[in-house]
Amino acid sequence: MTSIFANWSGLLTSSPKIIRSITNVDEAKEAINFAIERGICIRTTGSKHSHSPILQNSGGMIITTDDLTGPITIDEKKNTATIPAGMKLSSATKELWKHGYAFSNQGDVDVQSIAGLIATGVHGTGIQHPSISSLVNDVSIVTADNTLIQAAKTPDILEAARLNLGLLGIIVDVTFNVVPRFHLHEHHWKEKIEELIKKVDTLVAENDHFEFFWNPLDDMAYAKTLNPHEGPADSLPDQKGQYIDWAHIVFPSERNERHTEMEYSVPVEAGLVCFQRIRSLILKGNHRIHWPIEYRTVAADTGWISPARNRNTATISIHQGIDEPHEPFFREAEKIFMDFKGRPHWGKRHYMTKENLASIYGAGWEKFWKTQQKIDPDGLFVNAYMQSLRLE
Numbered sequence: 001m002t003s004i005f006a007n008w009s010g011l012l013t014s015s016p017k018i019i020r021s022i023t024n025v026d027e028a029k030e031a032i033n034f035a036i037e038r039g040i041c042i043r044t045t046g047s048k049h050s051h052s053p054i055l056q057n058s059g060g061m062i063i064t065t066d067d068l069t070g071p072i073t074i075d076e077k078k079n080t081a082t083i084p085a086g087m088k089l090s091s092a093t094k095e096l097w098k099h100g101y102a103f104s105n106q107g108d109v110d111v112q113s114i115a116g117l118i119a120t121g122v123h124g125t126g127i128q129h130p131s132i133s134s135l136v137n138d139v140s141i142v143t144a145d146n147t148l149i150q151a152a153k154t155p156d157i158l159e160a161a162r163l164n165l166g167l168l169g170i171i172v173d174v175t176f177n178v179v180p181r182f183h184l185h186e187h188h189w190k191e192k193i194e195e196l197i198k199k200v201d202t203l204v205a206e207n208d209h210f211e212f213f214w215n216p217l218d219d220m221a222y223a224k225t226l227n228p229h230e231g232p233a234d235s236l237p238d239q240k241g242q243y244i245d246w247a248h249i250v251f252p253s254e255r256n257e258r259h260t261e262m263e264y265s266v267p268v269e270a271g272l273v274c275f276q277r278i279r280s281l282i283l284k285g286n287h288r289i290h291w292p293i294e295y296r297t298v299a300a301d302t303g304w305i306s307p308a309r310n311r312n313t314a315t316i317s318i319h320q321g322i323d324e325p326h327e328p329f330f331r332e333a334e335k336i337f338m339d340f341k342g343r344p345h346w347g348k349r350h351y352m353t354k355e356n357l358a359s360i361y362g363a364g365w366e367k368f369w370k371t372q373q374k375i376d377p378d379g380l381f382v383n384a385y386m387q388s389l390r391l392e
């Protein structure tokens, strides 16, 4: 019997032959045997928050991991935490806090699964802070030949696993570098966009985390800084737009209104010029867009297919409601992003072909796919969308 499987926005659906929930390594192995016997492809899912067709798997098997959870293991000597792959970030950060630890950075929301976070290179904001994938120390994976491997034993596999697009196997846990828990001081304010733009470079340089949203409806910016705070949460005099709490409480926001999204990473030096081009596109009024643009920064890393590979990065996200047309706007915006050597977020919409991506990532693209093909030679985890992108 086929079922309908949809992502969070509801805009991307597929009809897998089977949807199976797993809770442990043995069930992951059973699921792999089941799929191999029937000659069907597997896609493993977390919180389904991706906007790209990365999870679609008509005729194949969708594995859900909401119950692939359990205790966190802390190594106090190494400052690492090993976290079950299906655990939601919100639960993981609470558990870490109980042990005295935290993630050094987080994204906008904390609803993603642990494996989903690293599979698409999720990031927060902060020019000194690389993506969450860069914090990964080891990954336990049940691979297509039905063995449980530790990625850290093989440098190439660890590199591919850090940002893996769900293509290496079923991830059962991930080990991250973590930091002692800390407080964050949030300051948010509203300001005319042209005034804010003059200060963005300084705000990026002088704050641990800075981001802004530009709202096309009122042409105003909604800016936010977050900085580590020494001392207790109540040590701040009552000031408008400011508060202090534990980092895992301050980092995430509510993003409940269903939407779809495109995000591109551009070199940070070009970030504001690129932002202004996208803003002008919206202001021209050819597309009915009442959703904000989000502007963040990410530190360079060395990930093979990381959007921040070898360059400090500004990320620019555009959104559209699920009942409004997004493609004409996103395609026009993508042309602008390409003028700035943009690289798409793997969990969001883009229209790049494999030729585009090979040229964006060069040797990193080839290394990623060669490693993927070594671990999964028959393409058990490669859905039709990924086939359209893979290196032949």
Ligand SMILES: Cc1cc2nc3c(=O)[nH]c(=O)nc-3n(C[C@H](O)[C@H](O)[C@H](O)COP(=O)(O)OP(=O)(O)OC[C@H]3O[C@@H](n4cnc5c(N)ncnc54)[C@H](O)[C@@H]3O)c2cc1C
Pocket: 008, 043, 044, 045, 046, 047, 048, 049, 050, 051, 054, 055, 065, 085, 086, 106, 107, 108, 109, 111, 112, 113, 114, 115, 116, 117, 118, 119, 120, 121, 122, 123, 124, 164, 165, 166, 167, 169, 170, 171, 172, 255, 345, 346, 347, 348
């Ligand atoms: C409201 C909202 C806010 C967002 N905020 C941010 C943000 O601040 N920063 C940012 O960078 N992105 C953000 N995103 C994008 C989102 O965080 C990513 O798409 C992320 O990968 C989603 O995690 P998930 O658990 O939902 O994974 P899914 O969407 O379910 O899957 C994503 C990938 O992970 C793989 N995967 C999941 N579990 C496993 C497993 N156990 N084994 C192997 N592969 C697995 C899947 O195969 C797929 O390739 C946001 C998205 C939404 C909808």
